[in-house]
Amino acid sequence: MTMPFNQEALLDALRGLLKIKTINGNAGAITPEAPLGININEAINYVLALGERFGFKTKNCDGYCGYLEIGEGSEMVAAITHIDTVEVGDDWTVPPFDLTIDGDKIYGRGTLDDKGLTMVVLFALKALKDAKIPLNKRVRLIIGGDEEGGNWACMQHYKETEEIPQYSFSPDSGYPVIFAEKGILHVTFEKELEQNQPVLEFNSGKQINSVPDYAKAVFNGQTYEAKGKSAHASEPQKGDNALIKLADELNAAGIDHPLLKLLKRATPEGLGIAFADEVSGELSLNPAIVHVDAKKAVLRCDIRYPVTLKGQVILEAIQKATADLGFNLAMDHETLPLHVDRDSFLVTSLQKIYADYTGDHSGPIVSGGGTYARAFKNSVAFGGVFPGEENSCHQTDEFWSIESMRKNFEIIVKALEVLAQ
Template sequence: MLLSDIIYEYEEQIIYHLRKLIQIRSVWDEAVPGRPNQPYGEGVDEALQYMLRLGEELGFQVKNIDGYAGHVEYGSGEELIAVLVHLDTVHEGDGWTYPPFGAVIDHGKIFGRGASDDKGAAVVALFALKALQKIGVAPSKRVRIIFGTHEESGMQDMDYYFAREQKPDLAFTPDAGYPIFNRELGNINVAISWQREQGVKIEMEEAEHNAAQSENAEQNAALTLVSAAPVTRTADNGVPDIWTAGDEVSVSRTADNEVPVTRTGDNEVAVTRTGDNEVAVTRTGADGVRLLTMEGGKPFSFIPERCEAVFALSSEHTERAMRVLSNEHNIELELDTDKNLLRVTASNLPLEQTAGTLAAAPAASPTNAIVNMISWLHSAKIDQELALFYTYLHERIGKETNGNSLGIRCEDDVSGPLQVYLRTIRADTRHIEALVNIRYPVTKDGDEIMRTITDTLPFPAIKVDERRHLKPVYVPADHPLIQKLGTAYRKVTGEQAELLQMGAGTYSRKLPDRCVAFGPGLPGAAHTNVHAADEYIEIASLMKHATICAQGIYELICEP
């Protein structure tokens, strides 16, 4: 039986309810105090309530699992088939041409956050079930449309749901594309971090004995270091900051707005007055340069396009710094001589010469902006205290994407080689952390990969923390799930269902041996701006997906 004609009878309703659902801002938020059934905020809960009410109005049994997830159910029997969709979305962000929650229709497209990921698929799945009900399909299996609410933020919703509800025997999630994604690479987010041992802030403290002995009590307030570093008072009006052996500075307050620095060791410090009772002290190091901030990459961007850093310079090293450091591709330098700051921008695209800046020769093709920044740091050899960290990243990852220098290179015949990417980096004066994404073959052991990284760390000061680990998904080609979904795809499109793989994750991760990604994106279709401004779904493509989705459910619940 083909369901194409039947599902199109619901096109107007599908469009109407999808627009209503898009208009609900269902971005993850903190739990609402006093409302235990809203674990991910009011907006997410509103979207869940909307779909469960709609399911009930269409004549199905519905159940809300404490606001974490819910389902609509049809049919009877012990065996359970499921379609997993999600109602939460990523943050809307900036740069929209259309209102992000306006659900505007323009040139056959519905624009709005969640239109293609994954609200369109959620509405379609419900009406696909309605189409089966309308033609009198009475399956001997139960089928559920499971509405998740935390897919974009970690998928803990499904952990909660499946701890309380039956796991389906077979399932698919329309949260990727067609034909069938039967392989999802293992996916680990690893935080690599380092922290300076010394403090960088000192506060003014009235020294009563100084005041009693001084001709001008106001000029002789002592400075006390707020730090884990040892502090030794060396004079009535001075306290040295002991960074390392032989690298000491004395800081004394001599007037209301003056804080002189006496250099007593080989290293330099920069001092900035931050308020009436405190000053900030920054050690710039023997090279006269110290990192203040760094930021690169975005949570949902695969290859970082930009990485920015700000460094403090000692005045006598400014000229040397610019001369030595301006020699790398995809690096732009801007010097603030008034504040003795060096701003560095690394790009993944070729840079052009601009007024007031130094830009190196362009690279031949887009690269990873964080890798470019680390490469520049390593070649420039600045902020030597930080060198352990950036040398590790440069030598163990760098431009490699196969994990060879980390000792984790591997591959299999099913899903190919392991892949490693630097995704984000954040730093301040005390702490720096890079997030590395590792995607490993479906037949390999992710825990063993992590043990290898941890056991081969060259420096105790560098820390490694596993932030997220999505185990791989692999459903073989001869599995009944693949066979039946392949049949549905072939009946509707006339084409064979190619088996694909992805590095990202879907709800299949929660059912790795019985669930695959199936739709909604059509092969060769334009990118719908998922996770970007002006996200949309084309109505014609949505309805084509609806026919395949309905046929897929039918094959799973009705065919032997």
């Protein structure tokens, strides 16, 4: 059965969600009811209110996350999305906190990552409920509020207080089924500078999981700037790192500084971490944030590493490769890899749904991205961007295709139906 796709209602609901500024770490005042910011809590309540209007069971989980649920049964399956976003950045040509429609494209921060897909799952649940599809399990949409920061306080709180799904998927990545996600490592280099060190002021980057699109430095009264292109840290090759561009310019100008020496080595090869495995491929590195003043130099990097590797091995290799530069190295955050058996019920069931719908039988894949699938057992990433489709996550003028939205809706409806049998 093909479910009706109510495009107008979905886009209208998405417009209201986009208007709530839910930038991770910058989402309004922190209160007991809103531990991630009042705007995060408002956005969660906005989605829950839509669910209540559709007749769903809903719950706000103490401002960290929320869920909507349909169906009956002792077991529960889920789709997991998030309503927080990365920073906006510069040079937008459309209002970032509104919905702009231009032909088949819709623009706004979160249209693809992940507010648009949150609305798609919400309307998929409505379609299943309205069609009275017989389900043997309850079906839940879990909405997180702390995905982009990497700490995932929302999922930690959920797991401590709520029911864990038997099977789940996160439509926050791409197709086909993503059965493995690389490990994520955030590291910080820090060095106290000597008083006789010539003063360099250097600033770039706002979000560690994004390629920085602007960098500025001042040295000896002269200002230097570089512009690049933002991209998701899981695919740094798709961006143009302004931080690295500016460092190259400063090096070419003959400026001698410990931070610039470090940035010369800021590649997998230069840091001694050009690792790879057969399951998930090569390690990637995103030098994301720099702050340098007269007293201190700081560089923060996002690393996506192969699923068979350990974060500590990477840290030790970096320490060995940079020991002569005198920087202190710290691991700020690690998200362990996800690896689900590609022959499991979950992977084979979702892969069949995708293959039957698209005719693409290429098989499940590996991603450098990090989704909420890592939060639970028997969970994978499934949904979002189709092969060959442009991925605008974390980019200026973030957009999504209405046609892609419709296709996601039809696949997700079927996925939730199959998992709930």
